Amino acid sequence: MNTTNFPGEGAAGWRPIDGGVGAPQGFWATGVMAGVKYQNKYDIALIFSEQPAQAAGVYTRNLVKAHPLLLTQKHLANGQAQAIVVNSGNANACMGPQGDEAAAAMARSTAAELGLAPEDVVVASTGVIGVPLPVERVQAGIVAAARELRELAGKDNERAEAAHQAALAIMTTDTTVKEVAYELPLAGGTVRLGGIAKGSGMIHPNMGTMLGFLTTDAAVPASRLQELLREAAEESFNMVTVDGDTSTNDMVVVLANGCSGISPQGAEWQQFAGMVKAACVDLAQMIARDGEGASKFLEVTVQGAASLASARQIARSICGSSLVKAAMFGEDANWGRILAAAGYSGAEFDPTKADIYLGHVQVAQAGQGLPFSEEEAKKVLAAKDIKVLLELHDGQAAATAWGCDLTHEYVTINGKYRT
């Protein structure tokens, strides 16, 4: 039995490297401590491309959208950007005209420091909703970050560490840094890709409080980049669920500055696209693994579905079920909850054909419980990583969703977030 079904698995050719979003040629990144909400916390991230970059973004589908997100959508309408500025500690959401002005001020400061047009700046924020952004502290942070970027010139050995600070600066209740970088050798030379993300609570399909920023030195037209990002997000970030809530602020943006001089085509495009998707899946898994209060990582694969949409819907429903998540926390092989969560997903399937596996242990066949070794099941559930497979025997489509268990710690974190 094959319980995993990673998008991009089996594809290959790229290899991990250091350097995060600063790894691709022509990109510089850093993070500084500006005291937005806390002292001694990196909270302003700045990413700069030496050349104007082609740009694409995907955004929260929440009806309530934060001010920086609305500004970024406008700025990316022409498919071009050259810098990304992010603050953590304040969402700059639900603040009216004052919030729009605060987001615009972030773009203006960044543009002035880096010698760009404000329209070429991507602005993002994450943190508490409905509290005024401390604009002066944020602007001072942008000035400091830009200075650090200038000071990096010629110091190649410090670039990776600086880029790592950008990854630190976008974190909120995250407990781990989410950062990847790859390089892909192609016929004409090497293409690089870097990515950072933040996740933790409120993560759910459709970009629930999640930020992701990708950089690449490949040359890719904005329209193609947009299509690729949308596909990649569908099978990565949108397959992560921590608590079913979605946020006002979240976005994933990719910049492609072409500094490698390579524009992947044909089979090389497929390799490049595979690398982008793999990076998104990596970041998505890191987000799921670091769900607020999580003690376990949950991977739910639905196979044999009638359509990809059904497979995704069912996998997300199981992964997001409070009862399934609490059972995983308790290491209780309560497979009935898995089938029940599939049943209320909204997708059509025939429950009397469904097989269920917990790790390698089959617990249900054709919609009915099987006698299984509680001891073996306990071993599967005692592990930090738990794989669940639902085989529907309804078609050929498959999808995987990632999440985490529901713990006492989640409740504690979210009972006191604002204060």
Add this chain to the structure above:
Amino acid sequence: MNTTNFPGEGAAGWRPIDGGVGAPQGFWATGVMAGVKYQNKYDIALIFSEQPAQAAGVYTRNLVKAHPLLLTQKHLANGQAQAIVVNSGNANACMGPQGDEAAAAMARSTAAELGLAPEDVVVASTGVIGVPLPVERVQAGIVAAARELRELAGKDNERAEAAHQAALAIMTTDTTVKEVAYELPLAGGTVRLGGIAKGSGMIHPNMGTMLGFLTTDAAVPASRLQELLREAAEESFNMVTVDGDTSTNDMVVVLANGCSGISPQGAEWQQFAGMVKAACVDLAQMIARDGEGASKFLEVTVQGAASLASARQIARSICGSSLVKAAMFGEDANWGRILAAAGYSGAEFDPTKADIYLGHVQVAQAGQGLPFSEEEAKKVLAAKDIKVLLELHDGQAAATAWGCDLTHEYVTINGKYRT
């Protein structure tokens, strides 16, 4: 400001009485301990009508349906029933032909003991999924319950206590008994209504693991009864959310045996319908209040919505948000989460017109935060009952949803449910 909007509030004429589902004329009910899962726990409930009753039911919309539920749907197709048998401790779900046979055996035993056709028996189960129902113990319990009903004849002072045991017998992780009874004086005499319910975890719109049974001695044709039950369930049971999961087993059934000799018409029908809805809202609120691990009762009212469907969708989304629920547990006035949960409900509205109140404290206006007294907000949130009001200024529709906070105890209960 008016924060409450109880369906049926203000209507009147009925008054509470004792006796639960045994209160209406011609109904007898009891519960016994059959050791289905635990010893010394009432776990078989039996409700019997002296006369064949008109009957209506609403059922879970989960694609995965338990065996007793499928049987009951068949039995109620003709709109008639004369007894209800329920076991707790085992859901009799996902068991294949063996499960169908177990449900049929419950109907046959009940019919044999009470001298009815099996098709006139409503069967319901609640408990763990995927474990064989201990049919012999259940049948022995049915025999014992039927004997108790016969022994009640002539002992009117024991009827209420016996009916109360039926309410006890349908409980699982419930910590409180959910039981109501009303009488309504009409021109031709008095009509009575009784109801019991079970709830706790897994409660959500569309009948998530919830059982409800109503009895009335009014004469109401099955088709009219069905329409009334559907309306009543929409604004009561379907507006309760505890954890977003829905179940395989849940149903609400009403029997009307006509023993009062009264068939309410016109204005009296409106009164009768109001009483049925009020009973359903009472039971729904008891369920929300007793959500697994709940420490607080949450009432979310959405006013000024463009449509009733939108108002309900938004109210349920807020009430079901893990982040809102955890904030209520932590007594944190994090109103941004309320607006965000409205934003991902799927209903259309204009967030820049939305006002938000926590109890009497307005915390946001036109989609933006207001300066408010943290002290006053703390007082509101420190109470056991918390009311949230979202005024959309988008139309005339309003709806109220009920739920509870998300607590450490919820996680504990659901981590160990099966064992």
